[in-house]
Amino acid sequence: MNNEMTIDEQVALLMQGTEYGDEKMTQAMANELRERLLEAKKENRPLRVYCGFDPRTSDLHLGHTVPMRKLRQFQELGHEVTFVVGNYTSLIGDPSDKDKLRPQLTTEEVNHNSRTYAEQAFKILDPEKTNIVHNADWLSKLTFLELINLASNFTIQQFLTRENFRLRWDKGDPVYLHETFYAIMQGYDAYHMRTDVQVGGTDQLFNIITAARKLMTFMGEKPNIGIIMGILPGTDGEVKMSKSLGNHIALLLEPSDMYGKVMSIPDKAMGDYFRLVTRFTPAEIAKIEADLASGELHPRDAKMKLAHEVVSIYHNENAAHEAESAFVRVFQESKIPEDMPEYTPKEGQTVLDVLTNSGLVSSRGEGRRMLKQNAVSLDNTKLHDPFQPFPGSGVLRVGKRKFLRVL
Numbered sequence: 001m002n003n004e005m006t007i008d009e010q011v012a013l014l015m016q017g018t019e020y021g022d023e024k025m026t027q028a029m030a031n032e033l034r035e036r037l038l039e040a041k042k043e044n045r046p047l048r049v050y051c052g053f054d055p056r057t058s059d060l061h062l063g064h065t066v067p068m069r070k071l072r073q074f075q076e077l078g079h080e081v082t083f084v085v086g087n088y089t090s091l092i093g094d095p096s097d098k099d100k101l102r103p104q105l106t107t108e109e110v111n112h113n114s115r116t117y118a119e120q121a122f123k124i125l126d127p128e129k130t131n132i133v134h135n136a137d138w139l140s141k142l143t144f145l146e147l148i149n150l151a152s153n154f155t156i157q158q159f160l161t162r163e164n165f166r167l168r169w170d171k172g173d174p175v176y177l178h179e180t181f182y183a184i185m186q187g188y189d190a191y192h193m194r195t196d197v198q199v200g201g202t203d204q205l206f207n208i209i210t211a212a213r214k215l216m217t218f219m220g221e222k223p224n225i226g227i228i229m230g231i232l233p234g235t236d237g238e239v240k241m242s243k244s245l246g247n248h249i250a251l252l253l254e255p256s257d258m259y260g261k262v263m264s265i266p267d268k269a270m271g272d273y274f275r276l277v278t279r280f281t282p283a284e285i286a287k288i289e290a291d292l293a294s295g296e297l298h299p300r301d302a303k304m305k306l307a308h309e310v311v312s313i314y315h316n317e318n319a320a321h322e323a324e325s326a327f328v329r330v331f332q333e334s335k336i337p338e339d340m341p342e343y344t345p346k347e348g349q350t351v352l353d354v355l356t357n358s359g360l361v362s363s364r365g366e367g368r369r370m371l372k373q374n375a376v377s378l379d380n381t382k383l384h385d386p387f388q389p390f391p392g393s394g395v396l397r398v399g400k401r402k403f404l405r406v407l
Contacts, residue, residue, distance in 0.1 A: 007037050010077055012282045014070070017275040019202050019230035025209070032225045036196055046079040051199040052135065052189055053121070054086035055113035060120045061248035062310070063232040063241035066276045067199045068124040070227060074197070075129050082193060083121060085114045088136035089185050120251050123314050138192045139185055150184050153214050159183075162206055183207045187215035195224040202231055232276050237266035255315045256337075259323035260401045262307035263331075267299045270306060278309045336395050340403040345390050351376070352386035354406065360398045375399050378406070 005013070011034050020026045040047050051067045071081045090110045118132060142150075159165055159180050168175050183206060190198050190212040198208050205228055213223035231240050234247025241248045249261045265273065274285045288305070291297035304324065312320035329335045343358040354360075355367040355376070368386050370376050376383045379394035396404040 005077070007034060007041070010037060013073055014077075014227065016282050016285075017066070017070070017230055017272075018228055020205070020209075020228050021202070029225055029227070033197070033227075036225060040079075040196070047074065047196040048080050048082070048194060049074045049197040049199065050082040050084055050190070050193055050195050052084040052086045052089065052186060053117060054090040055110055055117045059243065060117065060251045061241055061243060062251065062277055063234075063248065065121075065124055065251070066229050066232050067201065068121055069277055069279075070199045070229060071130075072124050072126070074199075075126050079197075080131070081125070081129060082131040082133060083118070083125065084189060084193075085118070085132065085134045087111070087114060087134045088139040089182060089189075123251065133193075135185070135189050139188065142188070147181075147184070150188060150215060150218075153218050154180075154184070154211070156180075158210070183211040184215070187211035187213075190224050191216045191219045191221060194221060197227055198224045199227045199229065201229050204228065230272065230276060233265075233269050233272055235261055235265050237269035249310075251314055255311050255319040255323040256326050257401060258314065259307045259311050259320070259327055262310050263303055263327060265303070267303070270299070270302060273306055273310075277313075278306065279313070280309070331400070336397075337403055340395070340405050342405045342407055343396075344407045349390050350387050351383050351390055354390045354396070355398065358396075358404050358406075360396065360402050360404050370398055 011030055014033060015026075015030050018026065018029070020029065036047060049071065051071055053064075053067075071083070075081050087107075087110045091107070114134075122130075160169060160175075165175050165179075186204075186207045189195075190208075195212075195216075198212060200208050205226075208224070208226040208228065213226070216223045233239065234241040234245060235249065236245075236247045239245065239247065243250075249258060253261065262273070271285075271289065274280055274288065280288070288297065288302055292299060292302055304327075307327075308320045308324055311323050315323075326337055330337060341358070343354065345354050349357070351371070352364055352367050355370070356364050361367040361370060364386075371384055371386050374382055374384070375398060377397050378391055381391075383391075390406070393406050396406050398404075
């Protein structure tokens with residue numbers, strides 16, 4: 001990918017995976033993006049592009065990377081990308097996708113999460129081409145009078161018509177005044193950096209399209225263009241990827257586990273994954289989908305292409321090849337892995353003892369659940385009783401992807 005692409009090709013790539021919920025808005029943003037790209041080319045300058053990341057967790061999953069992937073596309077086209085660590089907005093907590101009050105983080109929690117967040121982000125972003133800034137540097141200096149002037153651009157009704165606030169209002173749950181500050185603070189971020197383009201998810205639609213554009217216009221600047229990304233579904237293919245729902249694919253997974261997780265997603269979710277988390281171009285994705293529709297490409301093979309791509313991004317090409325080979329060996333040829341951890345049980349240990357002490361399961365409760373679900377076997381013989389003495393040596397398997405050689 002390079003900046004020799006035509007303007008129309010750049011617009012198609014940069015709008016890939018966007019979702020506005022309104023076709024007129026989609027077209028308006030595409031048109032504004034085209035005009036801004038032409039303007040920047042005429043002025044021989046890069047676009048100023050940013051996305052804000054509130055470090056509310058240090059354990060990132062694939063869903064967190066969707067806006068980062070879009071930032072990387074802007075980088076590869078020669079534009080200036082800024083990664084804004086929301087260490088000030090995090091103190092409030094974004095209410096955009098929540099129907100209840102979000103807990104406020106301490107400064108210490110934010111600082112810890114910020115460090116690990118950036119480290120994982122550079123698996124996607126080019127560190128030499130990424131500006132990292134912290135919005136506390138300017139938001140903490142706003143005076144009360146300046147905040148009043150900014151807030152005068154909005155009505156209480158605008159906030160109460162937002163679905164998350166409306167749900168709480170209708171249920172009689174409190175909606176706190178400080179939660180309305182979040183959109184104003186984010187809008188001021190865009191103004192402070194004189195942003196051309198702001199990237200965010202559909203949960204940021206109000207903050208970007210309404211708040212930021214309104215504030216930038218009020219402050220005498222050309223409004224930013226909102227690149228609003230669709231939300232990545234979890235491995236269930238139904239709802240937003242979330243650690244709390246257990247449908248996530250963590251960035252720190254081992255290659256074989258990451259490959260297997262991607263292979264577990266339903267076929268219907270593949271299009272979202274190709275558009276939101278891979279390096280494939282619109283033309284390449286269109287070809288994959290056309291081949292799937294014609295039957296020339298089997299869904300399993302398309303998913304293997306997807307899994308290979310994801311693992312190669314977060315590990316490397318060799319790791320992706322090895323993970324693919326292991327998957328084929330275990331799942332398609334019904335063979336056990338060549339390499340697996342080993343464990344020697346102590347005398348008198350039960351099945352549950354071996355499962356937990358070896359690390360195959362994270363807790364005794366999980367071990368009991370897996371046994372109850374008929375998901376534990378020793379040399380292909382199912383085990384059910386957690387308290388029976390461990391039968392003997394062999395290959396112990398839990399679920400589809402966990403193996404242990406018991407000596």
